[in-house]
Amino acid sequence: MLLVGQSASAQLKFFALQKDSIPLFRGFAVSFDLVGAAMMQLSDYGQYEGALRINLHDEWFPIVEVGYGKANHEDDPVTGLRYKTAAPYFRVGIDKNLLKQKHGPYRLYAGLRYAYTSYKVDLARDNFPDPVWQWDTSFGVKDEPCSYHWAEVALGVDAKVFGPFHLGWSVRYKRRIAHKEGNFGKTWYVPGFGVSDSDLLSGTFNVIIDI
Amino acid sequence: MKRLPIFLLIALLTACSSIDCPVQNVVSVQYAVRNSDGTSLSLKDSLTVTSTRQDGDPVLLNRLISKDAFSLPISYSHPEDVLVFTFKHNNEKVSDTVWIKKEDIPHFESVDCNASFFHNLTDVRYTRNAIDSLVMKNSFVDYDRNTIHFHLYPKSSD
Numbered sequence: 001m002l003l004v005g006q007s008a009s010a011q012l013k014f015f016a017l018q019k020d021s022i023p024l025f026r027g028f029a030v031s032f033d034l035v036g037a038a039m040m041q042l043s044d045y046g047q048y049e050g051a052l053r054i055n056l057h058d059e060w061f062p063i064v065e066v067g068y069g070k071a072n073h074e075d076d077p078v079t080g081l082r083y084k085t086a087a088p089y090f091r092v093g094i095d096k097n098l099l100k101q102k103h104g105p106y107r108l109y110a111g112l113r114y115a116y117t118s119y120k121v122d123l124a125r126d127n128f129p130d131p132v133w134q135w136d137t138s139f140g141v142k143d144e145p146c147s148y149h150w151a152e153v154a155l156g157v158d159a160k161v162f163g164p165f166h167l168g169w170s171v172r173y174k175r176r177i178a179h180k181e182g183n184f185g186k187t188w189y190v191p192g193f194g195v196s197d198s199d200l201l202s203g204t205f206n207v208i209i210d211i
Numbered sequence: 212m213k214r215l216p217i218f219l220l221i222a223l224l225t226a227c228s229s230i231d232c233p234v235q236n237v238v239s240v241q242y243a244v245r246n247s248d249g250t251s252l253s254l255k256d257s258l259t260v261t262s263t264r265q266d267g268d269p270v271l272l273n274r275l276i277s278k279d280a281f282s283l284p285i286s287y288s289h290p291e292d293v294l295v296f297t298f299k300h301n302n303e304k305v306s307d308t309v310w311i312k313k314e315d316i317p318h319f320e321s322v323d324c325n326a327s328f329f330h331n332l333t334d335v336r337y338t339r340n341a342i343d344s345l346v347m348k349n350s351f352v353d354y355d356r357n358t359i360h361f362h363l364y365p366k367s368s369d
Binding site for chain 1: 231262271284287322325328
């Protein structure tokens with residue numbers, strides 16, 4: 001009984017706000033992810049992503065992340081496949097500042113996200129011979145509607161640089177919750193998620209402005 | 212706290228992508244040879260299966276004997292496969308033609324994996340010189356080699 005009481009007390013303490021003279025509502029912050037944008041420029045898939053975060057007492061941070069993910073994989077050198085998709089996505093969730101010194105210039109976040117995207121896939125390969133019958137074979141689908149729900153666990157840091165400017169980064173662990181991927185098998189790049197099945201870990205590097 | 216950046220660096224490094232193409236990636240039709248009572252039957256006559264294409268007749272199965280099951284390839288994207296089953300017994304050849312209608316479904320795993328097709332078998336017709344009957348048991352053809360698609364009932368050679 002004593003242990004159960006101590007555990008419940010610790011849980012309440014985790015969710016309770018520190019008692020001090022700082023007000024509950026501490027403002028908004030907007031941020032932009034540079035990792036996804038760099039991926040977009042340097043590889044054949046990536047995403048532009050921004051976020052709006054509410055600061056509650058420097059402890060709890062409800063957040064909405066909105067982005068636009070895109071893949072344009074042209075003529076794979078080995079398989080000859082082309083894969084194209086582009087769609088918006090969003091995540092909603094909350095972060096908790098784990099540092100004891102809540103109101104300082106640094107923050108260590110742990111958080112959860114729910115994410116969703118609805119996207120269409122174009123898939124094609126130039127005609128190729130059937131390996132047995134040798135007939136020319138065409139392969140592809142166009143505008144195949146798909147959707148993806150997933151959850152993320154986030155761990156991140158945030159440091160004040162000067163004035164309202166912060167820099168921060170986070171590591172995300174992702175798990176698919178539900179999906180609809182058409183009749184053609186699996187999708188490859190999922191907007192906001194990354195390459196399905198293999199990109200279970202990802203990172204962000206954010207430029208953050210308090211507003 | 213000082214170890215956190217090291218942990219995060221390791222986590223990012225282990226996030227490298229991998230290629231996850233299926234190891235068993237052959238799409239083929241599975242046949243089981245059956246007695247009239249439905250029990251398993253080993254072929255007593257040798258069975259050769261050929262098809263037709265522009266540059267000749269490829270042999271899909273060559274002189275199979277004493278086996279009770281076999282698999283045959285299926286065309287990627289042709290509405291109907293035409294197969295010739297030739298049974299040979301004591302130097303006497305008897306042939307049957309089998310027409311298998313199907314729908315072809317493009318199947319994609321990843322841009323790293325070769326294009327393939329799954330199939331939905333819609334109809335089968337055949338001549339009855341050596342084949343007593345050919346019964347479709349499962350219509351969907353994919354990587355699964357354990358699913359039997361047809362039961363082949365040969366006529367008795369005795």
